[in-house]
Each structure stands twice: as structure tokens, then as C-alpha cells.
Amino acid sequence: MSEPALHLSPSPGDEVKRTTCYMCACRCGIKVWVKDGRIRYIQGNRDHPVNQGVLCAKGASGIMQHYSPARLRKPLLRVGERGKGEFREIEWDEALDLATSWLKPIRERNPDELAFFTGRDQSQALTGWWAQQFGTINYAAHGGFCSVNMAAGGLYTLGGSFWEFGEPDWEHTRYLMLWGVAEDHDSNPIKLGLGKLKARGAKIVAVNPVRSGYGAIADEWIGIRPGTDGLFAFALAHELLRMDRVDLDYLVRYANAHWLVIDNPGGADDGLFARDAEGNALCWDAEANAAIDANRIDISPAVVGNYTLPDGRKARPAFQLVADRYLDPQYSPDAVSERCGIPADTIRRIARELAETAFDSNFSLPIAWTDAWGREHSEMIGRPVSMHAMRGISAHSNGFHTCRALHLLQLLLGAVDAPGSFRYQPPFPKPIPPANRPGKARKADGLLDAPPLGFVHGPEDLVVDENGQPRRIDHAYSWAYPLSAHGMMHTVIRNAHAGDPYKIDTLLMFMANMSWNSAMNTRETMRWLTDKDEAGEYRIPRIIYSDAYASEMVAYADLVLPDTTYLERFDAISLLDRPISDADAASDAIRHPVFDPATQLDEDGKPRDVRGFQSVLIELGARLGLPGLVNEDSSPKYRDYADYIIRHERAPGLGLLAGWRGENGQSEGKGAPNPEQLQRYIEHGGFWHAAIPESARYYKMANRDYLQWAQRFGFVPNDAPIVLQLYSETLQKFRLAAQGHGAHQPPEQHRERVATYFDPLPIWYEPFEHDQTSRTTFPLNAVTQRPMFMYHSWGSQNAWLRQITARNYLYLHPDTGPQYGIGDEDWIEVRSHHGAITVQAKFAGNVQPGTVWTWNAIGKRRGAWRLAKDAPEGEQGFLLNHLISDVTPKGDYANADPVTGQAAWFDLRVSIRTLRDVAGESEPQFAPLGFPEASEQPLRYGAGFRKDASGKGSAK
């Protein structure tokens, strides 16, 4: 009998292309299998450093993102009223001519009349540079409403940060605390890492009011009350100090614990570091009994005490101030327990566990290394306690200081870039603060003196006018939000409508759903976008928007520039932007076109005529004659974005991609542009990866091998140690200005605010909405969580992911519902100081009883995204955004952190009550948008894959 012909492992396609996923910010390597010109299968790339082959549900569903019925087809020009979604299709030439005719006079007249704000894109290295060429200070990406507290808190303290820029030492940590982490950025690396920890028996503690995602597999869940994480961290610090379980050696060697802080209340130097004539910070040497250079290594620095400097001024080591503040009884576990919702004994136990793991483990790695001062060490001493934090910490009006509080805790434990602890990912750590300041002056050719986003070092760097008033349309870098290093996307539309501080002409946005789930005060935002003046003209005169899909924001544009899907264009995941490095290697990556969009028909079978926004931006820049985008003869300098990625140099030899540089492609980091560079990336799986030498992998802030390695790549200017800033002199400079010192002082109305919130040591205060609303009227906290299966509104229109959930509920603890007369699955009213919504409640035990929650960005406006008009996302789905005001309850400032301007999404306080006689529909509802509805035909993707009689599959 002959063997049956078994086809055990048929190839999923005719060809496979290795590129980078864009279904979330994690940027995993993927293999896209193509058959007969269509995607057959998306697979994780085992060779890729980010995900090592792991693919999540979102990544696999990229197929339906690429074939989404909501894809835009051609450039669109508005024909109806703004907000209706009525357009006519136009050709690209007309679209670009129009955009050029709008932008050219602005550039000649006043470039700041262009406000250019981008959403969750990954091309800020280009867009920020483009804004600089245009000359507008009014540029930012979405970080202001996303993560700037985390970024600034970290960069001003450690020179690096959590989020996707650092990671727990997955190989060695024995105790991981996750603070406010839901499924989010760095998704697959975290899953892989948690798997390692579980296999090793390491302890995972999840601190989050909601137990979802990673918290579900944690060994211990701390159901904290929202906004109190800083207080909890202080209580842990209190216990560590009380037990004398802090790493003083680490604090002196790597941080500024011993630097002397001048004690001169009311004086212009109060709270600054005592320095010698060369500007070196001083410490008190206990043996010499004298003030000496704190950076010397042959010293015995005092960390406590009061000292008198040679000039008679009084000073104390920074650590003395730390001890004074956090040993105060107000931060004892008993004092904070009720406010945080954590038993005092639990706080004491966790402090003990942290100390025991950090200090009693006797863990070290037998790796010889040399520190930045030239001292040789035979081993790397471990501190196997690590922390990771995300939006739950960041999105509060006290988030900047909470993030600093977590870093304080890490520093006390000696657990920053030590084996087993939090680790930097290159290009971090950076000098503190990072050197690049925000651009604010224009040169003769209209070029801004620096990219619009940067880091202020003191009041003199603020972007304010001679009266101290904001110069930017979003008020970033003003006295109201001085360290707003990512700009303030969430204030742009209000201010542009109000003409505050001036009127703009054109709002250019990319991939930012600002008329819906990315806006606070959503209803009013829609009104601002459509409001007209007495003459019948829109108050925001022109809106250009680029998106790949028919999102809610598209309806509010005058001109729509249709973007490609992520499988149809080149992208650079650049070390100049948001790289994909890990703690042991620097990495960057590309996306490259798997398909030519012209061959990818739309839902109705028509050819699509779409272009990658980055290439459009480059062409627009050339049409406008922007300095960096044209040659001397005014011809375009770059053919498209791919050409820019290859040939653009930010500094000599430094471009968007670090791999295969130099004429022959042999250089890494720096080198001449290589015309074959993108081809090399494609051949190597779409990424580049340079391992850090073994001796350089820890203590990066003061490891000579690392600093010299990083210098070669342009990550740091020299190999000087980066001193971690337990005490922040930068913050104190602002406080002194508010107290009346120096040439740059805040206007009167901001003085008290700046003096209060620019504390050089971390502080905790009630989130503004908690403080300014009645706890009786609004007794509950309300937060969102990002689901495992959807990243944002892009993902929640995806046909496969919608099958997991197509609507959301408001989740209540089973004990909470009855307190308010609410039963499981009742329809209820949720009210905040700002507004009310009608939603369906569901009981879930995974939430702290004083908090209600829901999934993020599932609710949709009817008619958007080409979903059916009765789609559950529109009928029952909802947004909390309608309850969130864009200003504080007092109305005096943006609903944001007073230091960084970070949007305070999670400060929301609500009341709930049951409703009778509701129609089973969420409220508010808005008029359906005028986009064509999805086809009535059921989605048939994959039906053609069934084998035909010959046993061969077909993708038709």
C-alpha cells in the first residue's frame, strides 16, 4: 500500500517579508506571509530582539487593519459643514497645491500661525525637525496627554525613565513592583519577562486600583486608591529610612546625596548646591572636616549634619533633607494607610521585603568593570529589586512628583541599573537634564534655532514673552507648565479656538483622534472645531488632517491627506526618537512596504491613492522651500521619506538609522550615509542590533566602558559620569524665581503655584480634581484601562479584535453597586463635576471598591470608522472622556500636572445612580457622521483559502 501524500507543513504563502508591527507601540518584529498579492498570515519574527517570535492578538490581527473597510482612499476636500463628514475626492496635486497655498503665506508672515501636532506616530525625529524648518514653535507630539510625567520625572532624576525606555532586569530580578501598569507600551517584552519571573519564582507585586492584564498574574495585588501612589512610595521610603535599610554607598557614589545644599531661607541661593569657583558641587569631607569637590573619589563625604561653608553660609547634605522629610510621621504607614487604601501592616511588610531582597540576597555578577573615575571592580553587586511604572502613575496632576517618588525609592535601595534592578535602555542614560533646550528664536531664513521640543534647565529657557506670558498656542514651557517637555496636545484646540495667546491660521494634525477619544471635554472640543465668528468664518480657520482611516477626527478637517497602512510604507524606528533598544543592546528598525497601496483595493473594490504622511510632509516642505528640504537651486532635496531616512544627517555622520552606515555599510552609530542602508535592513529582518560589551551592561551612568561605547554612538557627549539627582536643583531654580529671585520671574498669578510644586524633593498632594470637588457629591474615582487586545481607536475598529469586545461596560466592585442601589448590568448615570453619561454597569471583583473603571477607546461615534450605524461601539460603547474636563474644577488651569502639563485623565471623580426606563443605549449620542456605511456583505476574508480539489490553497 502506498503512503498517503501528506502535506504536513504547507508554506503559508508565496513570499514572506520581515518588517515591524504597528498594532501598538511595542514594535515587534513580524513576518508577513503573502500569497497572490494578499496577506495570508502574520507571524512573530523569532530573530527579532523585541519579541523573539512572540505575537499578540493585536499583531496577528494586523491583517484586518490592512484590509479595514475604514481605510481612506483618496485625498478629501470638505464640501459640507465641518464635522458632518461630507467631502469630495480630489487628486494629490490639488491637495498638495492647496496645502502649499495655505501654508506658504503663513511661513512668510508668521510661522507660529501653523500649529502642527501629531498623535501616536513614531516619526517625531522627522516631524519635529520639519517644524523647526518651517519655523513654528507650535509643534508637539502626543506625549503631553500620554506620558510626559513619566518621561520628565525620570529624565530630570535618573537621566532615563520607565515606560519603553528602561526595563526590569528580567534575568536577575527577584522582586518586581509594577506601578499603574496596564497592557500597554513594551507589551510583548513585559509578557516575556513576566514569564521568566514566574518560572524563577520571583515575586511580582502589582500596584493598581484595577487588577487586569499583568496584574492578573501578580503574586500580590495592591488595590490602591487612584492618585495616592506617591504617598505609598513615601511610606515605603519612611520605613526604609526608619529601619536604616538604605544603600548609602550607592547614594554617594552615583547620586547627589552628599552634595551640600545651601540653607539660607529667603536668600537667592537658598536650596542651591554649594559650589567651588569652577562650579563643582561641594560635599563635606568628614575626615578633612572641610568642604571639597563632591565628585572626588578619595573622600569620606558626610550625608547628614549641618555645616558651615568657608564663606559663612550654612549647608546640609541633600540626604539630610531626604531623611528630614520622609521620616516625618505624616509619611508613616499608619498615617497614609487609609488614604491609600492599603493596610499599614502591608506597607511595613512590603518595605521589609524590598529591603531583604535588595540587601540580604548576597547577589552579584562576576563581571569585572571600571567605573567612570577609573576604579576597577571585580564584580557587579546586585540589588534584585526592580520597578516598572506607566500611565496609572503618569496621568494624574501629581504624576510628576509621584514618578520622582518611585525613583527616590529606587535610589534608596541602590536599585537603578544594578544587576537585578531597573535598567536603562540605550540611548539612556542622558545627562540630567538632557542638553537640548526647546527652540524659540527664528533665524533669518525662518529656521527655528532648535527643534520646538526640548528640556528647560531653568526659567531662562521658558518659551514666554517679555511679560512672562505663554508664546506657544498650547502654553507649554510657560510658567503654568514649565517642564512640558512633550508639549500639550490636549490644550491646543481650546486655545486655538479662543485665540489664546493669539489666533492661528492652520491646524495640521496627524493620527490624533482629537474630536473623540483623544480629547478631554469631547463635546466642547467638537464645538470649538466647528465654531464660527461673527463674520461666519471658522474660528480655527483651516484644519489639515492626515489619517489612514475614517476616524472621528477626519470629519473635522477641511483637507484630508490619506495615509497608508503600516504595511505600505517606509518608517524609521529611530534612536533619535523612540527606539526599540533593550538593556543589553542598542537597536533600531524600519518598516518597509509589503504592498504598493495602488494594488490594494478598498472595501468597494476601487484602487486606493494614498501616501505615507512622512513622504507627504517631505514633498510639502520642498514645495514650501523650507531650508533643509530644498537644494540651493530650490529643487527638492529628498525624493521621499525613504530617501530622507538614508541621506539626512542630523549632525555629521548621524542619521535616523544607526545600522549599516558609511559608504560601504561597515559603520555603526555614526558614518556617512549609505545608499544601500535600507536594503541592508530589509535583508537583516528589518532591524539593527548592537550588543553592549558585557563589562558595560550595568551601572551605565558611571561605567566607563558604557559611557565610551555610548559616546561612539552619539548618545552622550563625553564619558563623564551622570550623577543621579535625588535632589533637583533645576526645580529649586524655578522655586527661587517664584520667591522673587533672578531675572526671570513668574507673573504674579503663577508665583504661589510655582513655589508650591517646584519642590526639589518629591512631594505628594491631592490630585486637583480630588481636592476641588466634593467627596460627598462625587465619592468614586473613575479610570480607564488599556485592554490586552486593543491599543487605541485603530484597534477597536478591527474586525477580528471587535469579536473579542465590541462594547464596554462600567465595571463596579460587587460591594459598590448595592451601596448605590445598582444591580449587575443596570443602566446607570455616571456624573462628574463636568457632565453626565449613561452607560451599562457590570460587577467585577478586580477593582478597588472606591473606583469604577472601563476599557479605553472602545466607544465610537456613529458613522465613524465605516462601522454599521447600529454597531455596538456606537450604541452601547461609551467614553469617559465626556466626563473629563479639560480644565480643573476651579477653571484656573488646564486639567494637568502643574510641573509638566501632563493631562490628568485619571483624576476623574464621579457619582453613580441607577436609571429606570432607559432605551439600552449609551448617552451622549451625536449625529452620525456622513461617511459611507460598511458593506452589508459579511466579511469574507479567508473564505477563499479553503483548499480546492487539488489540495492547493488559494488566496482569492
Ligand code: SF4
Ligand atoms: S505587542 Fe504590539 S507590536 Fe507586538 S505584536 Fe502585539 S501589537 Fe504588535
